[in-house]
Amino acid sequence: xxxxxxxxxxxxxxxxxxxxxxxxxxxxxxxxxxxxxxxxxxxxxxxxxxxxxxxxxxxxxxxxxxxxxxxxxxxxxxxxxxxxxxxxxxxxxxxxxxxxxxxxxxxxxxxxxxxxxxxxxxxxxxxxxxxxxxxxxxxxxxxxxxxxxxxxxxxxxxxxxxxxxxxxxxxxxxxxxxxxxxxxxxxxxxxxxxxxxxxxxxxxxxxxxxxxxxxxxxxxxxxxxxxxxxxxxxxxxxxxxxxxxxxxxxxxxxxxxxxxxxxxxxxxxxxxxxxxxxxxxxxxxxxxxxxxxxxxxxxxxxxxxxxxxxxxxxxxxxxxxxxxxxxxxxxxxxxxxxxxxxxxxxxxxxxxxxxxxxxxxxxxxxxxxxxxxxxxxxxxxxxxxxxxxxxxxxxxxxxxxxxxxxxxxxxxxxxxxxxxxxxxxxxxxxxxxx
Ligand code: GDP
Ligand code: GDP
Numbered sequence: 477x478x479x480x481x482x483x484x485x486x487x488x489x490x491x492x493x494x495x496x497x498x499x500x501x502x503x504x505x506x507x508x509x510x511x512x513x514x515x516x517x518x519x520x521x522x523x524x525x526x527x528x529x530x531x532x533x534x535x536x537x538x539x540x541x542x543x544x545x546x547x548x549x550x551x552x553x554x555x556x557x558x559x560x561x562x563x564x565x566x567x568x569x570x571x572x573x574x575x576x577x578x579x580x581x582x583x584x585x586x587x588x589x590x591x592x593x594x595x596x597x598x599x600x601x602x603x604x605x606x607x608x609x610x611x612x613x614x615x616x617x618x619x620x621x622x623x624x625x626x627x628x629x630x631x632x633x634x635x636x637x638x639x640x641x642x643x644x645x646x647x648x649x650x651x652x653x654x655x656x657x658x659x660x661x662x663x664x665x666x667x668x669x670x671x672x673x674x675x676x677x678x679x680x681x682x683x684x685x686x687x688x689x690x691x692x693x694x695x696x697x698x699x700x701x702x703x704x705x706x707x708x709x710x711x712x713x714x715x716x717x718x719x720x721x722x723x724x725x726x727x728x729x730x731x732x733x734x735x736x737x738x739x740x741x742x743x744x745x746x747x748x749x750x751x752x753x754x755x756x757x758x759x760x761x762x763x764x765x766x767x768x769x770x771x772x773x774x775x776x777x778x779x780x781x782x783x784x785x786x787x788x789x790x791x792x793x794x795x796x797x798x799x800x801x802x803x804x805x806x807x808x809x810x811x812x813x814x815x816x817x818x819x820x821x822x823x824x825x826x827x828x829x830x831x832x833x834x835x836x837x838x839x840x841x842x843x844x845x846x847x848x849x850x851x852x853x854x855x856x857x858x859x860x861x862x863x864x865x866x867x868x869x870x871x872x873x874x875x876x877x878x879x880x881x882x883x884x885x886x887x888x889x890x891x892x893x894x895x896x897x898x899x900x901x902x903x904x905x906x907x908x909x910x
Contacts, residue, residue, distance in 0.1 A: 478520075478732055479638040480725055482531045482554050484582070485564030486574040490594040494564065494621040495519060495532040498631060517554075518724050518753075520760055523631045525640035529728050531558065555582075557725040560634055561589035567596045567604035567618070571611070579611050591616040592630065597623050651693065652821045655704040655730040657758075658740030659750045660722040663770040664707035667740060667804035671703065671813070689730045696814060704730045731757055735824065735865055736764040736817050736899075743769040743779070743801065747786045755794065762866035764820035764900040765797040768813060773803035796892060796901055820899025824865040828895065833859035833869055840890040849878035856906070868903045876906035 481498075483491045499519030517532045531554040555561055561582060565575050582589050591613045596604045597620035605616055617633070619626035656664050656671070672694055692703040706726050731737055737758050741751050758765050769783060780801075787799060798816050802809030837859040846854045854875035862870035869891055884904050892902045 477729055478641060479526070479528045479560065479635060480531065480558045481528055481634060482533055482558035482561045483564060484533050484555065484561055484578060484589070486566070486572060486578070487534075489564040489566040489569075490621045491532050491534065491564055494562075494592075494594065494619070494627065495530060497621055497624055497627050498530050518728060518757070520728070520757070521631070523628070523635055526635040526638065527641040527732075528631075528635060528638075529725060531725070553723070554725075555585070555587060557723065558587075559638070561587055562592050562630075562634070563589045564592045564594050565608055567593045567599055567607075570607040575608070576611065579613070590634065593618045594621050596620050597625065651700040651702050652817065653702045653704060653733060653735045654738060654817055655689075655706065655734035655736075655763075656738045656740060657706055657727045657730060657754060658742075658770075659748070659754065662740045662742040663804040664705075664740055667738075667768075667770065667802075667810070668703065668705050668707055670804050670807055670810050689726055689733075699818075701817075704734055706730045727754065728757055731761045731763055734763055736766065736820050737761075738766045738768055738813065738817065740804075741767070741769050742771055743775055743783050744771045746783055747790055752790070755791070759794065759901060762901055762903060764824040764865065765794065766813060766816045766820055766899065767791070767794075767797050767799040768809075769799065769801045770804050772801040773806050773808065796898060798899060816899065821865075823897045824867065824900035826864075826867070826895075826897070828861040828867060828869070830858070830860040832895075833861065833891070836891055836894045837871060837887070839894070840887055843890075844886060846879050846883050849875075852878070854879050862905060863903075866901045866903055867897060868905060870905045870907060872907050874908050876908045879906055 483495060485491050495517075498521040517534060519530050519532075521528050521530050533554045563575075563578060563582065565571070591608060591611065593601075593605050593608060593616050596618045601618040605618055608616060617626060617630045619630055621627060656668055658664050672692065690705045692705055694701055694703060706723075739751070739754060739758060741747060767787075769787070772780070775783075791797075791799075798820075800809055800812055800816060802813070804810060837856060841856060846856065852875060854873060856871050856873035856876070859869050859871045862868040869887075871887070884906065887904045888902045891897070891904065895902075
């Protein structure tokens with residue numbers, strides 16, 4: 477499981493600045509699309525061999541105006557779900573009443589946290605920290621988030637106690653791991669029950685907190701799958717729990733553990749921002765992806781047209797993913813999902829030969845050479861496979877630092893087309909010097 481780190485603090489102490497430093501998007505696509513990143517409070521970060529989830533709990537003010545109310549919302553849930561809490565304070569402003577209140581609140585909840593004094597740029601770090609001794613916290617980190625100073629040391633030190641993340645999960649014994657994700661009420665539970673149908677189902681339940689998904693082994697036509705159920709269907713049934721709350725952390729963990737993600741949307745409500753946010757997470761994780769628009773039953777023809785044109789307009793950038801229109805309730809279209817899942821998994825894990833990749837590269841270069849930068853043209857020589865799920869294509873050459881992201885994206889699209897890699901993103905990595 478990826479470690480979950482929550483950033484807590486009064487407004488303006490620098491939480492979102494630190495969040496941005498920690499999560500600078502790995503995927504140019506996500507970084508370039510303002511609609512996808514705006515207002516996002518959950519991000520993925522990488523540090524050495526570690527990957528982690530970071531949450532910006534923007535909502536907590538710590539002001540006198542009822543901290544309980546403020547903490548009762550998403551922010552509190554985020555804190556509950558976090559493995560580590562970082563309490564940010566402003567080294568320039570010094571200790572504020574809100575800081576003390578937040579410390580009391582965290583202590584009352586028995587949540588371990590670290591104190592991070594931000595904005596120490598231009599200050600004597602010792603002096604900047606001394607004001608906060610009154611909080612009664614032994615030790616603190618001192619950083620300047622907007623300059624990136626101390627940020628690496630901070631995150632490395634926080635992550636030291638967590639095991640390093642695996643690379644993209646290999647399917648166990650060729651058991652394809654499928655996660656069904658989507659915002660609340662799109663029909664995840666209904667779909668999961670449908671997918672499992674009357675198949676032989678073996679459930680192994682984890683000791684459950686809300687952030688754990690349930691992993692369900694099942695077979696279909698003799699092929700083994702593992703379903704990662706974020707909706708808590710089976711648990712609800714077994715343990716008679718109340719309906720579990722939707723949790724973004726759980727969703728992110730499920731995406732991370734999956735080979736193929738089925739992102740479920742609600743055709744009766746159209747495409748909403750939260751769908752796009754979840755999509756952004758899928759893209760960033762590099763998982764194979766199947767899009768499913770649910771509740772297609774009972775929609776008027778105009779509604780269907782509207783949804784289709786909206787998808788075409790706003791999801792053009794994930795053209796690698798196939799879209800299915802289904803009714804989880806009635807079962808229509810659901811059978812096709814398995815074919816899509818299998819195809820996406822096959823594309824995401826297909827062996828790719830150096831010869832073939834290099835030939836495609838040469839054609840791509842002939843068709844459209846990299847742009848000149850400062851009178852020089854980068855040289856790209858050969859390509860080989862560098863990873864699966866998602867397929868990574870490593871291209872060796874010289875001057876690759878000058879190659880703009882748009883050209884890398886052109887290469888990604890060209891490889892995807894030439895190899896007919898549908899259902900999975902393709903990542904191109906450029907390397908100079910050998
Ligand atoms: P949030 O409300 O806690 O998310 O705070 P923001 O990240 O929006 O930062 C509030 C202000 O503090 C912004 O104007 C930032 O540019 C500034 N800021 C953040 N980190 C630093 C820092 O390390 N040094 C200085 N001098 N300013 C910072
Ligand atoms: P979840 O929160 O994503 O797990 O969503 P549920 O599976 O609990 O479904 C939410 C509501 O949508 C329930 O009332 C379902 O009966 C309904 N629903 C689910 N799938 C469909 C569908 O294909 N068509 C229609 N009309 N309703 C559906």
